[in-house]
Amino acid sequence: MGFQLFCLRVAGFLVVLVQLWAQCSHAQPVVPAVFVFGDSTVDVGNNNYLETILKANFLPYGRDFDTKKPTGRFSDGRIATDYTISLLGFDSFPLPYLEIRSTGVNLTIGANFASGGSGFYDSTAQHFNVLTMNQQLELFKEYKNKLAAEVGSTNATSIVSDALYVVSAGNSDFLQNYYINLRLRRLYTPTQFSQIVLNLQTKFIQNLYSLGARRIGVVSVAPFGCVPLQLTVSRQATGCVESLNQVASSYNQALNNTIGHLGASLSGLKIAYFDIYNGLLDIIKNPAANGFKEARKACCGTGRVETAILCNQYLPGTCTNASEFVFFDSVHPSQAASQLLSNNLLAAGIALVS
Numbered sequence: 001m002g003f004q005l006f007c008l009r010v011a012g013f014l015v016v017l018v019q020l021w022a023q024c025s026h027a028q029p030v031v032p033a034v035f036v037f038g039d040s041t042v043d044v045g046n047n048n049y050l051e052t053i054l055k056a057n058f059l060p061y062g063r064d065f066d067t068k069k070p071t072g073r074f075s076d077g078r079i080a081t082d083y084t085i086s087l088l089g090f091d092s093f094p095l096p097y098l099e100i101r102s103t104g105v106n107l108t109i110g111a112n113f114a115s116g117g118s119g120f121y122d123s124t125a126q127h128f129n130v131l132t133m134n135q136q137l138e139l140f141k142e143y144k145n146k147l148a149a150e151v152g153s154t155n156a157t158s159i160v161s162d163a164l165y166v167v168s169a170g171n172s173d174f175l176q177n178y179y180i181n182l183r184l185r186r187l188y189t190p191t192q193f194s195q196i197v198l199n200l201q202t203k204f205i206q207n208l209y210s211l212g213a214r215r216i217g218v219v220s221v222a223p224f225g226c227v228p229l230q231l232t233v234s235r236q237a238t239g240c241v242e243s244l245n246q247v248a249s250s251y252n253q254a255l256n257n258t259i260g261h262l263g264a265s266l267s268g269l270k271i272a273y274f275d276i277y278n279g280l281l282d283i284i285k286n287p288a289a290n291g292f293k294e295a296r297k298a299c300c301g302t303g304r305v306e307t308a309i310l311c312n313q314y315l316p317g318t319c320t321n322a323s324e325f326v327f328f329d330s331v332h333p334s335q336a337a338s339q340l341l342s343n344n345l346l347a348a349g350i351a352l353v354s
Contacts, residue, residue, distance in 0.1 A: 028089065029088050029089035029090045029109075030088050030089055030353045031088060031162060031163055031164045031215070031353050032108070032109075032158070032159045032162050032163055033094070033108065033109050033110030033159050033160075033162075033163040033164075034081075034084075034085050034088065034090070034094050034109070034110040034163060034164045034165075034166065035094070035110045035111060035112075035113070035140065035163055035164070035165045035166070035213075036081055036094065036110075036111075036112040036113065036114050036165075036166045036168070037113050037114055037133065037136050037137075037140075037165070037166070037167050037168075037169070037204075037208070038114040038115075038118065038133075038166070038167055038168035038169040038219070039114060039115065039116060039117060039118045039119060039168065039169045039170075039171060039172045040054065040056075040074045040114075040116030040117060040118075040172070040331070040332060041074075041079065041080075041114075041168045041169075041171065041219070041222075041332070042079060042080075042081050042112070042114040042166065042168045042219075043056075043072060043073070043074065043096070043112070043114040043115055043116040044071060044072055044073055044079070044082075044093065044094075044095070044096050044112045044114070045057065045071050045072025045073070045095075045096040045098075045099060045112075046072070046096040046097065046098045046099075046112065046113065046114060046115045046116075046131060047072060047115055047116045047117075047130055048072045048096070048098075048099075049096070049098035049099070049102075050098075050115070050129060050130055050131070051129055052116075052117065052128050052129045052130050053128065053308060053309050054116045054117040054128050054130055054308050055072065055116075055308060055309065056070065056071075056072055056073060056074045056075075056116065056308065056311075057070050057071065057072045058070050058312060058313065059312070059313040060076065060299075060300060060311065060312070060313055060318055061073065061074065061075065061076065061311065061328075061329075062075075062076070062077070063076055063077075063322075064076040064077035064322060064323075064335050065077045065078060065335075066078070072096065074116060074307070074308075074328075074329065074331070074332040075328050075332055075333065075334065075335055075338060076299065076322040076328045076334055076335050077322075077334075077335030077338075078335050078338060078339070079333075079335075079338050080276075080333075080338040080339075080341050080342040080345070081166055081168075081342075082338075083338065083339050083342035083343075084166070084342055084345070084349060087342075087346075087349075088164070088353065090109060092106070092109070093112075094106065094109055094110035094111050094112050095111065095112065096111075096112050096113075096114075097111040097112060097113050097139050097140075097143060098139075100143070101139075101142075104146070107143070107146060107147050107150055107151075108147070108150070108151060108159065110163060111140075111143050113131070113136040113139050113140060113143075114136070114168070114169075115130040115131035115136065116130060116308070117130040117172055117176060118130050118131055118132060118133055118136070118169055118172060119132075119133065119169055119170065119171075119172040119173035119176070119177060119197070120133050120169060120170065120173055120197050120200035120201045120204060121173045121177060121196065121197055121200060122134065123177060124172050124173045124176060124177040125172075127176070127177065128176070133169060133200075133204050134204075137204070137207055137208065137211070140208075140211060141211065144156065144160060144211070144212070147159065147160070157212065160211075160212040160213070161212050161213075161214050162214070162215075163213070163215065164215050164217065164352060164353060165208060165213045165215060165216045165217065166216075166217045166219065166274075167201075167204070167205065167208070167216060167217070167218050167219065168218075168219035168274075169201070170197060170201065170221040170251070170255075171221050171222055171224055173193075173197045174193075174197075174221070174224060174244075174247065174248070175224050175227075175229075175230065175331075178190070178193050179244075190247045191250070194247060194250065194251045194254070195254075197251070198251065198254055198255060198258060201218075201255065201258075202258055202262070205218065205259075205262060205271070206262070206266070209262075209266050209269055213269075214268050214269055214270060215270045215271075215352045215353065216269070216270070216271045216272075216352075217271075217272050217274050217345075217348065217349065217352055218255065218259055218271065218272070218273055218274060219274040219276055220252040220255060220256075220273065220274060220275050220276050220277045221248045221251055221252060221255075221277065222248065222276055222277060222280055223240065223245045223248055223249075223277055223280055223281040223284065224244055224245070224248055225240040225241035225242060225243070225244030225245035225246075225248065226240035226241075226245065226280075226281065226284045226295075227327065227330065227331050228296060228297050228298045228303055228304055228305075228327055228330040228331075229304070229305055229307060229330035229331050230244065231296060231304075232304040232305055232330070240284070245281075248277060249277065252275070252277050255273065256273045256275075259271050259272075259273045270351070270352050271352075272348040272349070272351055272352050273348065274345045274348055274349075275344075275345070275348075276341050276344075276345070279340070279341050279344040279345075280326075280333070280337070280341060283295065283326055283337060283340060283341075284326055287326060290340060291323075291336070291340075292323075292324060292325065292326050292336070292337070293324040293325070294324060294325045294326065295325075295326040295327070297325075297327075297330075298325060298327035298328055298329050298330045299318060299319040299322045299324075299325040299327070299328050299329070299334060300315065300318050300319075300328060300329045300330070301315040301316070301317055301318055302317055303317075303319075303325075303327070303330065304330060305330050306329055306330055307329040307330045307331045307332065308329075311329040311330075322334045322335065322336065323335070323336040324336075325337075
């Protein structure tokens with residue numbers, strides 16, 4: 001417990017250092033823009049504009065957000081990237097691109113292209129009628145054209161090349177596709193499917209680089225054998241589903257190695273591996289040491305199966321204090337857990353923007 005409390009104090013100290021660095025060394029944010037791609041871990045409302053059941057634009061989602069209103073984030077409040085963006089010195093968060101597309105506002109500080117339920121394997125997103133990762137790239141191309149029209153080609157190129165890019169996806173490929181898709185499981189072993197997803201993620205990063213990205217943070221997959229929904233489905237009375245966590249851990253190791261190769265082979269690329277696996281696993285296994293009371297069930301409803309439209313304001317039993325729970329719904333971390341995870345990623349983030 002002493003070591004974990006020490007780590008928390010160090011993380012808090014680093015947060016203060018970054019805030020002072022952003023305030024004292026830069027009159028403006030430390031990067032001109034932030035672009036986010038991925039799934040429900042980083043979606044801030046794109047799914048609001050799609051015909052899908054994977055939405056979070058209703059209470060109790062968003063009840064602890066800055067505005068106390070739901071936005072489309074799969075959380076009671078902020079998600080990890082929100083804290084990162086604030087620490088970089090931004091006064092507001094980049095909007096979901098599908099909102100920008102219709103309003104044309106806030107183009108210059110970046111955009112969020114993430115879509116809850118998306119994955120690198122196209123059918124992952126197609127099952128739920130959400131944006132595939134390839135569609136997110138196409139929307140980024142559209143964004144670049146709009147940006148150039150607004151600020152000129154030279155300024156647009158500068159914004160795009162100096163911006164921070166965050167890529168967070170992969171979890172849905174396994175939990176919402178492979179492990180519930182008999183056809184895929186007959187065709188591929190978990191190891192084979194992992195390699196397919198990794199190849200697609202590698203191609204995605206290379207395509208992002210070809211479009212001008214030079215600072216990319218790649219988020220690991222989570223210990224998805226520990227999420228409350230999976231514990232319920234697997235009837236896991238204690239601990240996590242270790243077979244699933246092993247798949248996630250092996251995938252992350254291969255991803256980390258791939259990121260190292262990409263950083264060495266693509267000229268001018270700064271790329272960092274954002275490890276949320278070990279940070280979240282520590283919180284789950286040691287909730288009290290990390291300031292939480294409950295890690296096996298979520299705040300929303302029974303805390304065992306409710307997510308997206310199943311997590312709504314009409315459910316009985318939803319907790320009154322989400323900060324005591326590691327998970328807000330049966331899949332996604334609470335705002336309190338997301339803040340702690342973002343603190344753990346500071347060192348990698350600082351390396352990208354310095």
